[in-house]
Each structure stands twice: as C-alpha cells, then as structure tokens.
Amino acid sequence: MRFYTLKQHLLLMALIMPLMFLGLTANAQINLFKSAKKQQKEEDKAARLFIEGEKHMMLEDYEKAYFYFDKAHDLTPESGAVNFKMAEILARANQNEKALEHGQKAIEADPENKYYHLLIAEVYTQQNQPKKAAEILKTLIERSDDNQQYILELASLYLSTQQFEKALEALDEAEEYYGVIEQLSVQKQRIYLKQNNLEAAIKEGEKLIEANPGNSRYVLALVEMLFNNNRTDQALSMVNASLEDYPNQPNLHLAAYTLYKKQEQFTSAQEHLFTAFQSPDLEGEVKAQTFGDIIQKDLKTTERESLLDSLQTLMVKTSPKSAPVFTIMGDRAMQNQQPIKALEYYQQSIALNPQDAKVLQGVISLMFEQGKDFEEIEEYTVIATEEFPKKPEFWFFDGTAKLALKKHEAAESSLTQSLDLNEGANKQLDLMVLGQLGDTYHALDKDEKAFDAYDKVLEISPEDEHVLNNYAYFLSLEKKDLDKALDMSSKLVRRFPDNATYLDTHAWVLFQNKDYQNAEKYMKKALDIEESPSGVMLEHYGDILFHMGNQKEAVNYWQKAVGKSDVSDVLDKKIKDKKYYE
Structure with missing residues (x-):
C-alpha cells in the first residue's frame, strides 16, 4: 500500500513539475514584457518631448526648448540626438564646458x-x-570626400593660429575641390604678402586673371598690388596688355591714367582719363571720386580748371542720373566761392538721391544763407526729417522754417523733437533750438515758457545776439522787467552800433522807459542805416515823434508805414485821429 502510495506520489510529482516550470517561465515572460513595455513607453515620451523641444528651437525660444530636451534626457540619457540638441543650445549660451x-x-x-563633430569644433x-x-x-575631411566643403573653415582656423604653411596646404586642397576662385586666391595672396613672398602673390593674381578672361576687376586688383609695391612699370605693362584685348574697359583706362600720372607722363594720362570719362559704363560715383581727387591733390591752375570743366561736361553727359556727380560739382562750386551754383547742383x-544727409544739410544751410523762400526751404526740411527722423539738426531746421511761415504749433513740435533727440549731446544745437523755441512760445502767447527758454540760453551763452534782441523786445512789448530789457538791448548796440535791427529794439525799450529823446536818436539812426525800413520801424518812429510833441511828423511816418509788414492793428486809427494808440 505504501509502495503504491509512493508510486502514486512520484507520478503526481511528475505531472505537477512541468506545470510548475511552465508557470515560472510564463511569469518571467510577463515581467520581461512589462519591462519592455515600460521602456517603450519612456522612449515614446522622450520622443514627444524631443519633438516639443524641436518646435521651440524653430521658434527660437531656446529656454523652453532646453527644458523639453532636458526632460527627454532624463528618460534617454544616452540619446545622441538629445545630447546634441542640448549641446547646441548650451553653445549658443556660451556655456561651453557643458556643451x-x-x-x-x-x-x-x-x-x-x-x-x-562639427559642433564640438565650433565650441572649441x-x-x-x-x-x-x-x-x-x-579628421572629418580625411574621413570622407563629402566633407571637403569644410576645407575653407580649416584654412581659416590655421590662419587664426598663424600656421601659414598648413593654411596654404588647406587652400590648395580647396582649390582642387572648388577650382580657381577669388575667395581662395585672395586669401592665399594675403598669406604670401605676410610672408613677404610677392612673386607668389602675383602668380595667384595671374591665375585669377587667366581663369576670368575679360574681367577687369582681377586685372585692377593685381595692378593695385603691383603699384603698392613700387612696381609701376610692371603694373602699366599689365594694364596696356589688357587694353589691347579689351579696349572698351573704362576702369582699365582709369588705371592707366593713374599709372601714367605717377610716371609724370601727363599727356598719356589725360588721354586715358578722357576715354574713361567718355564711357557711360564707368560708374558716376567713380567719376565723381576721380574728379574730387583732382580738386584735392592737384594745384589750382588755369590748366587744372580747364581740365575740370571738360570732365564736368563729360560727367553730366555720360552719367546724368548719378547723384555723386552733381554732389562733387557742388563741392567744386563751393570751393570756387560760387554758393548759388553750388546750391543748384546739390538740389x-x-x-x-534724397538719402544723403550731408548733401541735404548743405542744401538747407545754403537756402537759409541765401534767403530762399521759406516754403521752399520747408520742402527740404520735410524730406530731411522723413529720411533721417533721428537727426536732431534736421528737426531744428524744420522748426525754424515753420516758425518763419508762422506755423507755430508745428514749429513747437519740431523744435521740441530736436531737443529730445539731441539729449544735450550737441550743446550749441541746444542753444539754437532754445532760442527758436523762445520765439515760438512768444508767438503762441506762452510768454513764461518763452522767457524761461531765453534764460536757459543766456545762462550758458550770455552774449547770444538773437536771444538778447528778441528777449529785450518781447519784454518791452509786455512792459515787463524793463531794466533787464534795457540792459540787454544796451549790450547789443554797444557791440553792434550799426545794426538797424538792434538799434530799433533798443529805441523801443527806451520808448517804453519813457526816454523819448534817446529813443528818437536810436530809431532815427536805425532808419538812416536801413535801406528799406519795415512797417514796424516806421510806425515806431511815428509813435516816438508823437510823444515828443511832433504830431505832424508822427502822422507822416505812420502814413509811410501803411501797406508794409508787421504794422499794428490801430495804425489806420492813429492816422485818422492823429493820435497815438497802444
């Protein structure tokens, strides 16, 4: 019975054991599956984070991009792509060690x-x-022919470390890859010149010329190198040889002019100069520069002026749409003391080309000096402020023109803009702007602001004529601070005893101080000096005479003022009633 039981037990064990092993294997497979599933889940999450980081990289939001790449890195720390992106952002932020x-x-x-590898090279x-x-x-270049494109960067690195021979080797390799191109040849020339190897540099220039037949730019570059190294004869031979093949290249004729002039062969030089200027293909800017060089470097003689006259005619004929041509003609006119002609050329x-600040300033300044119509001046000041809205001097000019046109609110705006833009950088400009602002404020009945502006000017520049005159006159009109007004007007007539405007102001200040005798003396002198007295001067003289008891002469001068500018609203009433009214 026991034997049967043991046998039965063994049989049972034989049946159960495979089932147990089967259970263990299944359990291990389940655990393995769970682990793989978890890993896959983490990789999927990392991929989503990576894509999010890429999106922010494209938007140039590098801080957010790094945040997502860093999260992806936590899940996949060995990922090449993730580490590369993190390194890229760190390098951009100059965190080179972490990069x-x-x-x-x-x-x-x-x-x-x-x-x-390229990123690591960039960080280094x-x-x-x-x-x-x-x-x-x-190493990259040696590894694959596909990486030959980086040879120029390698050459640049060798240059930065003064490894000139290695740089030349790299540039030679690049030339084999790209062919003879300007970038390589010029870089090689620079190295050869640093090594004082002029012959090798010349050969590089000759290679460029041979590779680009008919391109005068490469001929001129080599000619310049020869010229700068005192090889004028060789340079001239090269230019003449090129002209035999390409006689219609104006730049080559201009080079020949320079070289013949250097050798003092002036007849040949001028022949080539005229040939160059006769060509419409020679840029107006180049003609203008050459023309300017003659003005600056050659002594002023009858021959030089005759030459310039001829060249000027050619420039206008062959480059009529070139702004620099008319600019240099204006410069010549200014040098010859011909400001009216200069203004025409500058205009x-x-x-x-309205985008030349220097010429615009010249035009506006000359127009003010020549007493041009203020409406015409304003046309140019508007162009200037539109083209150069950050230049305070143009806003000053604009405000001044608008003040003269009695556009007082617009003048205030432009002058204030000038002050704001200047920020005290140009002290002289500030003084001029404040002086004009004072006049503008007075015209707008903002007298306190006007007097404050004048005071600011006089604190720094107590002898400012414009401010002394207008400040004194406006105070006298207001019958305010007459002692101060008298002090200012007295300063002016002492310094400028024959200035009719200042004499007029001083006379009116004296009148307001009831010093009629002296007022009459100064006003009479002003009228004697002024060829065409203004209406206000004539009316003021009549007012003074009336207060001195000379009614008949007073009415006579009031009548002379009729029809002239700036007379008072009560002038007709004065004449009619033969009586003074304020």
Whole structure:
C-alpha cells in the first residue's frame, strides 16, 4: 500500500513539475514584457518631448526648448540626438564646458555623425582653442570626400593660429575641390604678402586673371598690388596688355591714367582719363571720386580748371542720373566761392538721391544763407526729417522754417523733437533750438515758457545776439522787467552800433522807459542805416515823434508805414485821429 502510495506520489510529482516550470517561465515572460513595455513607453515620451523641444528651437525660444530636451534626457540619457540638441543650445549660451560634455556623449552614441563633430569644433573655436577645432575638421575631411566643403573653415582656423604653411596646404586642397576662385586666391595672396613672398602673390593674381578672361576687376586688383609695391612699370605693362584685348574697359583706362600720372607722363594720362570719362559704363560715383581727387591733390591752375570743366561736361553727359556727380560739382562750386551754383547742383543731387544727409544739410544751410523762400526751404526740411527722423539738426531746421511761415504749433513740435533727440549731446544745437523755441512760445502767447527758454540760453551763452534782441523786445512789448530789457538791448548796440535791427529794439525799450529823446536818436539812426525800413520801424518812429510833441511828423511816418509788414492793428486809427494808440 505504501509502495503504491509512493508510486502514486512520484507520478503526481511528475505531472505537477512541468506545470510548475511552465508557470515560472510564463511569469518571467510577463515581467520581461512589462519591462519592455515600460521602456517603450519612456522612449515614446522622450520622443514627444524631443519633438516639443524641436518646435521651440524653430521658434527660437531656446529656454523652453532646453527644458523639453532636458526632460527627454532624463528618460534617454544616452540619446545622441538629445545630447546634441542640448549641446547646441548650451553653445549658443556660451556655456561651453557643458556643451562639450553633451557633445561628447552625442559622439559616443553616434561617432559617424559629422554634425556632432562639427559642433564640438565650433565650441572649441568659441573657447579660443582653434588648434583643437582644426584637428576635428582635418579628421572629418580625411574621413570622407563629402566633407571637403569644410576645407575653407580649416584654412581659416590655421590662419587664426598663424600656421601659414598648413593654411596654404588647406587652400590648395580647396582649390582642387572648388577650382580657381577669388575667395581662395585672395586669401592665399594675403598669406604670401605676410610672408613677404610677392612673386607668389602675383602668380595667384595671374591665375585669377587667366581663369576670368575679360574681367577687369582681377586685372585692377593685381595692378593695385603691383603699384603698392613700387612696381609701376610692371603694373602699366599689365594694364596696356589688357587694353589691347579689351579696349572698351573704362576702369582699365582709369588705371592707366593713374599709372601714367605717377610716371609724370601727363599727356598719356589725360588721354586715358578722357576715354574713361567718355564711357557711360564707368560708374558716376567713380567719376565723381576721380574728379574730387583732382580738386584735392592737384594745384589750382588755369590748366587744372580747364581740365575740370571738360570732365564736368563729360560727367553730366555720360552719367546724368548719378547723384555723386552733381554732389562733387557742388563741392567744386563751393570751393570756387560760387554758393548759388553750388546750391543748384546739390538740389539736383537730392532730386536723384534724397538719402544723403550731408548733401541735404548743405542744401538747407545754403537756402537759409541765401534767403530762399521759406516754403521752399520747408520742402527740404520735410524730406530731411522723413529720411533721417533721428537727426536732431534736421528737426531744428524744420522748426525754424515753420516758425518763419508762422506755423507755430508745428514749429513747437519740431523744435521740441530736436531737443529730445539731441539729449544735450550737441550743446550749441541746444542753444539754437532754445532760442527758436523762445520765439515760438512768444508767438503762441506762452510768454513764461518763452522767457524761461531765453534764460536757459543766456545762462550758458550770455552774449547770444538773437536771444538778447528778441528777449529785450518781447519784454518791452509786455512792459515787463524793463531794466533787464534795457540792459540787454544796451549790450547789443554797444557791440553792434550799426545794426538797424538792434538799434530799433533798443529805441523801443527806451520808448517804453519813457526816454523819448534817446529813443528818437536810436530809431532815427536805425532808419538812416536801413535801406528799406519795415512797417514796424516806421510806425515806431511815428509813435516816438508823437510823444515828443511832433504830431505832424508822427502822422507822416505812420502814413509811410501803411501797406508794409508787421504794422499794428490801430495804425489806420492813429492816422485818422492823429493820435497815438497802444
């Protein structure tokens, strides 16, 4: 019975054991599946975070981008792409050590990815370690022909470390890859010149000319190099040889002019100069520059002026739409003391190119000096403020023109803008603006503001004529601070005893002080000096004479004032009643 039981037990165990092992295996598979599922879930989450980071990278929101890449890094710390993106942002923020750390992890994850290596090279460059950066680029270039495009960067790194021979080797390799191109040849020329190897530099120039037949720019570049190294004969031979093949190249004729002039062969020089200027293909700016060089460097003689006259005619004929041509003609007219003609040329220049601040300022200044119509002046000040809204001097000019046109509110706006933009940088400009603002405020019946502006000017510049005159006159009109007004007007007539405007102001201040005898003396002198007295001067003289008891002469001068500018509203009443009215 026991044997049967044991046998039965063994049989039972035999049946159960496979089931137990089956249960264990199934359990292990379940655990493995759970682990894989968890890993996949984390990778999916990391991918979503990476995409979110990329989105913010595209929006240039690098702080948010880094936040998402960092979260992705927590889930997949060995990811090459994630580490690369983190390194890229850190490098942008100049956190180079951290950038290198993540960059190296990216390379460990994918050592064949050239962009990871390029980022490390960039970081080394930022750290001022160009040799390390060069090693990386050199390795990349040696690894694959597809990386030859980085040869120029390698050459640049060698140059920055003064490794000229290695730089030349790199540039030679680049030339094999790209062919003979300007960027490479010019860089090689610079290296050769640093090494005092002029012959090698010349050969590079000759290679460029040979590779680009008919392009005068490369001929001129080599000619300039020869000229600067005292090889004028060689330079001239090269220019003449090029002119035999390409006789219609005006730049070559201009180079020949310079070289022949250097050799004092003036007849040949002028022949080439005229040929160059006769060509419409020679830019007006180049003609103007050459014309200006002659004005500045050649002595003023009859021959020089005759030459300039001829060149000027050619410039206008062949480059009629070139603003620099008319600008330089204006400069010549100014040098010859011909401001009216200069203004005409400058205006033609502005008509072609209103974006020249220097010429605009010249036009406006000359128009003020020549007493041009203020409406015409305003046209140019408006152009100036539109083209150069940040230049305070143009707002000053605009405010001054508008004040003269009695556009007082607009004048106040422009003058205030000038002050705000200047911010005290140009003290003289501030003084002029404040003086004009004082006049503007007075016209707007803002007398306290006007007097405050005048006081600010006189604190810094107590002899300012414009302010002394207007301040004194406006105080006298208000019958306010007459002692102060008299002090200011007295200063002016002592300094300028023959200035009719200042004599008129002083006379009126004396009149308001009831000093009629002296008022008459100064006003009579003003009238004697002034060829065409204003209406206000004539009326004032009549007022003074009336207070001195000379009614007949007073009425006579009031009548002379009729029809003239700036007379009072009561002038007709004075004449009719033969009586003074304020």
